Amino acid sequence: MATKNIPADSPEKKSLKEQWWHILDTWKVGIIPLPLFILCGVLIAIESAGGRLSSDIVVMVATLAFFGFACGEFGKRLPVVGKIGAAAICATFIPSALVFYEVLPDIVVQATTKFYKDTNILYLYICCIIVGSIMSMNRTTLIQGFLRIFVPMLCGEIVGMLVGMGVGLALGLEPFQIFFFIILPIMAGGVGEGAIPLSIGYAALLNMDQGVALGRVLPMVMLGSLTAIIIAGCLNQIGKRYPHLTGEGQLMPESENTSDLSGPPDEGAKLFSGPPDMGAVASGVLLAVLLYMVGMLGHKFIGLPAPVGMLFAAVLVKLVHGVSPRLLAGSQMVYKFFQTAVTYPILFAVGVAITPWQELVNAFTLTNLLIIFSTVLSLVVTGFFVGKKLRMHPVDVAIISCCQSGQGGTGDVAILTAGNRMVLMPFAQIATRIGGAINVSVSLLILGNFII
16 A cells, blocks of 8 residues: 655644644734734724723734735735735725724724824824835935935926816816815825815805815815825736836936935945844834924924935934934834834724724715826826936835825825835925925915905
8 A cells, every 4th residue: 555755844744833833823804913913803892892992002003904804815815806905905995994884893993093192193103114124225326316316396286286187177077176185185194194284274265164075175185195005006917027117115226326216335335234132122212202292393383294304314313324224223123114014904993993984985976986096197107207217216206296296295105005115204204295295385375365
């Protein structure tokens, strides 16, 4: 009788302990081992059984991780669209729909909303991502990237506005409505820095209720961001199919005297080798927090948005060699941790706490969709070709252009996640915050002085 030859490393030869370890290391939902994911769900259910779910950080870490990675994993496994950003879309908009249709338990909604709004966890995430990615960059790349990125941004906005106006006029809409209530909200920089200031300005200048103005503006912001997420996912696939068009997160090719976005190490960085110790990682987190506090002071005294002030402060620290190679390595490790472990939980919290599903659905008219899609697509395509003309990697420039239509910081996170280019967060913040602030300010100035 023939016997079956079983390799020494096959599952049949493994002990029960080794098989359990194999399950923990192989079967995952997002980054969470499947047994821990199941245990997490059971514990959340038990905690909620009494009619109340604690909003303290310990319980919320488990709750956001459970739901966030579940939604993200669902999006990743969808056919076709799973490869073009569906994970980020699902992690944000499925929770919003679940809240609206009362599928998600109220105690989960209340605890998540309270935690998100009380802690401002999004800003911790953004500051760690921005500072970590800036500290990872080569100094030459940093300087050249910041100087060059404004050109495709400006060209993209001009072309996007013209194309959007043309499509809107062809569909029979009034020019005033097209520009001020569809196109401008798309490029306004999100909700806090875009939609709300616009609604305040419209209320004052057009003698309309601010709530009514916000209700008309906000859905356009959300649909513009959703369109940008999908396009970013498509751009990521284009980069995979045509590798010569992308630097996988770098803006300039090596022929421009830089290597990748993390770049060849700066002169001082060569003094440090090996993985950073936990002290360096902790210091990297503190550096990010302190730079954000500097940005808050900038907002207090000169009105500059805190994330932008923090961005400029981080760039200055990097350019003057303000931190040691060991601390640079720690900051980079912080960036990698937040990118891997915190993105989908944050998107879930955003979907639950601040994403109104009904307003998004109400804006899904064919006219709005055509104008929004044509505006965002033309903006991104322009960024692609202008970036290529400037000898930058066109796919990476185009993904930054997507962020010009993003829903603020949350939109940047979703867009860069869909495009698999989180390291571009500093440039995304420039596109969203500075570009949006300029668009809102100039447009309200024109509205108040030349139109009314």
